[in-house]
Amino acid sequence: IYMLFISADGNFCLQHKRKNNNPLDKALNTSNAYFVANNKYQEYLKFVSNKLDMSDFIDMNVSLMYIYIQNSICAKLKMVWQQEKSKFKDTVITGVVAIQCTCHGFYLPQGMVDLNKGEA
Secondary structure: OOOOOEEEEEEOOOOEEOOOOOOOOOOOOOOOOOEOOHHHHHHHHHHHHHHOOOHHHHHHHHHHHHHHHHHOOOHHHHHHHHHHHHHOOOEEEOEEEEEEEOOOOOEEEEEEEEEOOOOO
């Protein structure tokens, strides 16, 4: 019996900062090989966000987390909260997630996506 074991791993150091667009600046690799086609990915994100609006839930959780951290005596929690606010400032892409074969370490075709919401 053959079985495929896959895992997902994210890298939040691969960021793309907001910049002025240059009309002459062309992408060298537009959704070839490992990355999903951007237009299909954006359509999927719109479909998912219309179907499941998590913004109210996320805002509530962020507010509760902020209150908890401000009242906490743990300095590390406060540092992480401040890092979240500054780490992703002015970013268009906040990281990358890749799907790979756990046994062999090969990336699956069309198995990488850009993230745009931070680590949350």
